[in-house]
Amino acid sequence: MTQHTFTLTVSCADQSGIIAAVTGCIAETGGNILNLAQHTAVDIGMFFCRVSFAGTEGFTEARFREAFDKIAAKFSMDWQFFDNDRKKKVAVLVSKTSHCLYEILLKHADGELDCEIPVIISNHPDLAHIATSFHIPFFQVDVKKGKHEYERDLEEILSRYDIELVVLARYMQVMSAEFCERWDTKVINIHHGFLPAFKGAKPYHQAWQKGVKLIGATGHFATADLDQGPIIYQDVITVADTCSVDEFIRMGKDVERTVIVEAVRRYLSHSIFLWQGRTFVIE
Amino acid sequence: MTQHTFTLTVSCADQSGIIAAVTGCIAETGGNILNLAQHTAVDIGMFFCRVSFAGTEGFTEARFREAFDKIAAKFSMDWQFFDNDRKKKVAVLVSKTSHCLYEILLKHADGELDCEIPVIISNHPDLAHIATSFHIPFFQVDVKKGKHEYERDLEEILSRYDIELVVLARYMQVMSAEFCERWDTKVINIHHGFLPAFKGAKPYHQAWQKGVKLIGATGHFATADLDQGPIIYQDVITVADTCSVDEFIRMGKDVERTVIVEAVRRYLSHSIFLWQGRTFVIE
């Protein structure tokens, strides 16, 4: 029999007795801790914690919320409670390149991304066949309508599928500031450069021009400031100066696909804490 | 005012309520948890935990030990308690190559190895000048006396300096089975190969002959079985097939020195748990 499990995330100013209070409350309401990850960021005096636990007989979400509310009030905590049986609904947005989409679908099929992917959306028809072969509805949106109009279409689709997270998997359209605000911390983008270096267009060309010896990719929350949102995950590969720009583009694909999947995975496991424009990912 | 801090390590069969019991006991005896790292090894049903905490007013080791003994008995725990003000005394044993010794001394001088290094011992005089420049007593032992005799000399020096951990920093003598047993899990060796591949002599030559594409080093506890003791830390570097054996030896030094220091650091931070001949390092 598989257990019914829950995840609790907590952030607050650092102070004495937090862990004992949190773990005590879980134990008293009938929870059995499976995993506890915690970090005190000494530079800013903040405490971040994520606890997974199984509900034993008698545990109910309502009772836990009532009990934990008191502790949260005492320590001035921000907290979130997740029922791990409820899978997040994720939409993937793509344009013409397939490597990030394939990676997400293959990892999802392999059980590595704990979510549902009920819809794939694109501004081009090119990747429809991939959606089809994975039996996922594919929608094409028409960006020529103008940003306002087309984003309304987009949101209608997202709404129809109860989407909770949008993944821009090499989607070659900049979202409007309004969209980014409405979907704040709910849109993950992959940038094909090691941010904060090489923002904006053609990052591999920029990197080649500068003669850097490593190229990378960055998974981050999309914000109104292009390529400036909180970084979730990054990785790089070493490149030789014998590589052309085309080789950068080719080699970079492997980093991009790894990074987008790892960024989404961290989101789905409730590992990302936000503080003043940067993340603390606690695993 | 710096705090007086302590570290508690616990291992036992996995069961419900362990974390709440441990953290509750620390809170009740006047400890304030700073950091908690915990892992449940599902393959073997074991629980491992390391907690650092500050003692607030009224906390005493004796009271804590008395209180924790009851919890430990209830859960059949193996546990250890460390006063972080008590630095471990570490002896470094060397032969003729200096890179591991330098690395240990430079990292120690930089405050990265939380221990005392009261003595350096060698079977050769070559590195005495390094000990001198770091103001550490240097002893030369005479292995020609025979293993039994010379190890008695060695142990006398270790005993004189109250040594609690012996680090073999490219020390080119095999310790006797008796020595290894007396110093069980208290001798850390660096092997210049990626164990369990390339045991024994000339691992870089073996690696070159086999044509492997990465070479590595392994920090492990020394046991009577040569190069077979529990692995603490490993790292590798990519090598090109254009490298000669001499280049392997040269390049390998950087891995060896990193690995020996990281292995010792994990030991000093009480991060190493042992189970049936392998380690679980929980950071």
Added chain:
Amino acid sequence: MTQHTFTLTVSCADQSGIIAAVTGCIAETGGNILNLAQHTAVDIGMFFCRVSFAGTEGFTEARFREAFDKIAAKFSMDWQFFDNDRKKKVAVLVSKTSHCLYEILLKHADGELDCEIPVIISNHPDLAHIATSFHIPFFQVDVKKGKHEYERDLEEILSRYDIELVVLARYMQVMSAEFCERWDTKVINIHHGFLPAFKGAKPYHQAWQKGVKLIGATGHFATADLDQGPIIYQDVITVADTCSVDEFIRMGKDVERTVIVEAVRRYLSHSIFLWQGRTFVIE
């Protein structure tokens, strides 16, 4: 207009004047060197060289072969000449896991593997749909017939498609010694362990049991000695001791798929030189 290009590989005992002789012959027969990679293995006194060149007007393979034969005789060279317009025909053999097959097909579709893949063969029906979606014929062979019988079926398929390289992409059958000999240096296998450690069955279980801190995969030529053939490419990833065997298996997939593709790429670019059971890969 794209150029007609050729690749020449040379290996011989090291001696004076080889490079000048090779490059001179290419120039004299109307070749224009695009890329020259060369290595002298000082440990064994061997010289390895790969030259790519474009044929200018008047260059013919026959004239080059005639001219180069004299040089080869003078220096006792082993040499091979490849017309880069002639793509190798590669068969992929699989069983039930799809990650290596997908990687090969996606990289091939992306133009990164310079070959044809006219056929996919399996001892199970599970992955037929992938072959279909990439429009490649899929054959199922029946291993229950007995090794001798079934390998005859296999070879018939290979022969029908003029196969020149067989890639075992997590194909879970050991080839017979006879097959390995007939296809000597023409079968590339992926082993999910860092060879020479963890040969044979269940390498991830072996690695977990031993408590290693990195896990890897090895692309190698299949030989009659299981998992002992010349290593072409290897890579590893760092694992934490908090990983279960199942996580090793899951994480290892990313290494396996990278390694198999890189091993095949090195083969197709004529970068692999063999010497007494090990490779020298010169890029």
Added chain:
Amino acid sequence: MTQHTFTLTVSCADQSGIIAAVTGCIAETGGNILNLAQHTAVDIGMFFCRVSFAGTEGFTEARFREAFDKIAAKFSMDWQFFDNDRKKKVAVLVSKTSHCLYEILLKHADGELDCEIPVIISNHPDLAHIATSFHIPFFQVDVKKGKHEYERDLEEILSRYDIELVVLARYMQVMSAEFCERWDTKVINIHHGFLPAFKGAKPYHQAWQKGVKLIGATGHFATADLDQGPIIYQDVITVADTCSVDEFIRMGKDVERTVIVEAVRRYLSHSIFLWQGRTFVIE
């Protein structure tokens, strides 16, 4: 008997027959090629080449230069000729942190940096004892005199020791534009950030603030534009969000020391080619 060896570097617009002409000239003047590394940068149509060769009987630098001048003129080559018996004279400049200085001295002592280090210069007295223990003269310069005055003192020391390369090993003074121009491509600096991100002061603080997931270091030629000179070598390490700024600083030291040594090594092996503000390092 060790051979007398030479290194030739060539760069020019890409065109047919370069390699044959270069290797032919070496052969005809009595040189025996040991190693040839070459790269055609297709993005810019440039050819770069480095050849090491032994002079056999009859080879003289004068005769080679005379012969090669004609080839260089024909292909409009930039070229340099180095006698490998002539060691470059390198000055190391430091301030208060020792890790880069130690690394350079230890690698030099180990025979890995093919140069002489006749002098160490600092604007602080703190590291004089290290110079002493390696038996190298140590000079303290007085920056309070004003940049112009003090740089004159500095150049006097450099001149007295016939210095050909200046290595800024965490030297915490910005050189004047005049100094940078006079010593153009003869000053190598280590920046403790992954350039072009995190230029200027306190790069680790900047990196922490931004929440990047990797930190790095960059070895580059010093130019009048601070931290903007051509990049020679870079490396990064993965950092967890549980790291404080102080841990970034501590962990970054290992990258910095590796990067500065690798940058100097590439310089000494004549592997660095410059083109419009970026390097092509051909190994």
